Amino acid sequence: MNDTSTPIVSVKPVVLPAPGRGEDLRVRVSAPVTGRDLPVIVFSHGHGWSMDGYAPLADFWAAHGFVVVQPTHLDSRRLGLPADDPRTPEIWRLRVQDLKRAIDGLDALEAAVPGLAGRVDHGRIAVAGHSWGAQSAGMLLGARVLDADGVPGADMSDPRVKAGVLLAAAGLGDDLSPFAAEHLPFMRPSFAGMTTPALVVAGDQDRSALTTRGPDWFTDAYFHSPGSKSLLTLPGGEHSLGGIPGYEVAETTDESPARVALVQRLSLAYLRGVLCSEDTAWKEAAAALEADPQALGRLQSK
Template sequence: MSESTVVRPPAPVVSVRPVVLAAPGRGADLQFRVSTPAAGGALPVIVFSHGFGCSMDDYAPLADHWAAQGFVVVQPTHLDSRTLALPPEDPRTPRIWRHRIDDLRRALDGLEVLEAAVPGLAGRVDHDRIAVGGHSWGAQSASALLGARVLDAGGVPGEDMSDARVKAGVLLALTGLGDDLTPFARENFPFMRPSFDTMTTPALIVAGDHDQSLLSTRGPDWFTDPYFLSPGSKSLLTLFGAEHSLGGITGYGAAATTDENPARVALLQRLTTAYLRGALDPGDTGARTAAAALEEAADPLGKIQTKE
């Protein structure tokens, strides 16, 4: 099957940074990059949460592609970003995981302000078609808006931080159950104890079958927990040979990439785009077309599973 049924000709993109939202109680205003097609209307939105230490300027291979394919891409810079150089002794450090989730909610609350900051964007955004995405720690942050919750020391689920405005998610290299953390991770990252029992919002989970986390006592299958343990409509894309960078999604030539593979990144671009279009517009059949093309490939780079 032709990729042309999934990927449209790329549109010119406008990207504006920094766009700033006031964030009382955060200790610093919240900065964003907003990328959008230069033309077109009724544009769906992706709010994307970066991984540890990154910023709004990372993940260009995804953000650039999504914007060129017709999405408004909103990327906050969280407090753990190396660009902010927050010292470990800062009193906000133990709660950065929660500040991250609040950052994503502020993006939704301030969407009209973000629109107005991009020349010509106001009035072109579809506020009823919003998705969240994230990579690694960013995927955990985004998963909270889809219904995932954090268990306390006694195994009791914490606050429900799901958001009805979010209709779908793309969760890249999202960590699995906290019971499988190493002793070091269990002691230092108590927020990494998720429950997926209430993560009901549709989502695409992406895992690399060579992603061996130093935080887990399990193998790469740890990253498939969010698919198998969450209810509702979910898809799992397993990328063959992929490590935590999934081929290089954090940036073009990023030093953190341990498994550089442009073909893998291109596949991820196509499949995430197709998934989000279908999740936000049930009449769009591109996701099924893309999945069939992957299954029929002579030398596939991955496999897709789906459950309703």
Template structure:
């Protein structure tokens, strides 16, 4: 276990990794998570973050550190598709990784006592009534299931409802849209789970999409990543980031090679707007979201735009 204190945007934060949580035997690997939280403060809202394909608990520092510095406790599980685990397509668990990813997020929620106990000084400081899920790319689809999205089966029927009443807000970053004809033949053949139904995704959610995010998995353009906003009911917000590709300016990490659109300005926009959204959605500061949206609208050269409903 390592404990590290980071320089933060507003307040000192502490990050502990790896924390090992109980999980089902059929997972076959320990569920390891990173916990990042403010060094001080009480009644901390919780964000459970699902990484993109191949990533791990060590990614997404630009978002995670910022959220923690702004008063959130962030828990990041390492899913079975992580490059750090080396699972191959011939592994018996491989076809179920999408479902095991969901189980990982639920396991975090089931074991928040263990999360608190693993971090010195965190015990009794988490607010169990203020929980959000967030995710990037495949992690966005994983997070969306706890918000009420479902996966359509081969006959087009919605699968199991995996929503979780403990989760009251979400942030979906560069999250894939609908399946079927919107997938390339390769994606349709290899990723049957990429067939989401957003009709039941009623939990308040901020969807973040780049207007230059062109996926090799979809026959559509960047608008595909706005589907979770347009096709779900209830209170939703869409942040479109100008010029952003799939890394959204660099949220997976500092100076990572997969970032093709590096832009501190884009990252700062997502930091600011996502934090404001979560502060309002989780009842920390009712006016935070409205003020952030107004500030963006008044900017002389805005880095993005917001739609709400």
């Protein structure tokens, strides 16, 4: 892969059968029109979104050599699932299954995009997600949900996933607000088993009603997980991290194209480093950020 962007093609919806889900899984696939041995990013959207969101990231990654797979989860506003639907308490678990189903269905997804067949490297897969999607993606990296007694639930990690990018990921459940503790019991992650390499991105002005803590809550996935991890902290960044869901949308309260561009560049360099053994790209991006006195982010690694 090189640093030159290329035209992309997107196909939607590609429908994957999903027995027992109540709805077949609808997916958007974006890919560069040229290149071979293309690595894959499976992206999990935030609450209420769909395969049509996050164009600032999806289009950028695709234009720089990745196949980007965006499933639409059951909490999407376009599906209108009522709160009393029997699936609602299990959506967090169904989200993880959606991501696994997308990986399972890579052959079908590849075949649905004109000219893509035979150009995808099924051995280089990453997951990424924003907000609730970051928790969903983190489960494939080895995070687990604790029950009321603090006992870790099922291990839903996936050995096919080699790297992750967690954007505004919820922190430890011991710090949930009373509302979140009552209504969102699945938001009790343990990162102790999240060993897969990951880049965690957090805004230092991301204040959430779901936690009794401040913005540092969104850095827990970095500080409480073992193994190779990096943390990108964005000064002034709120929950949309400058506009990664999209510009001029209600969720973007801190619109900053420059901040989004930094997330684009650093996530791309990170994934190239881990998936494609392009360590130089990551080291150069990290060094440039450290050397810039007006940098829009702070980077640390372990």
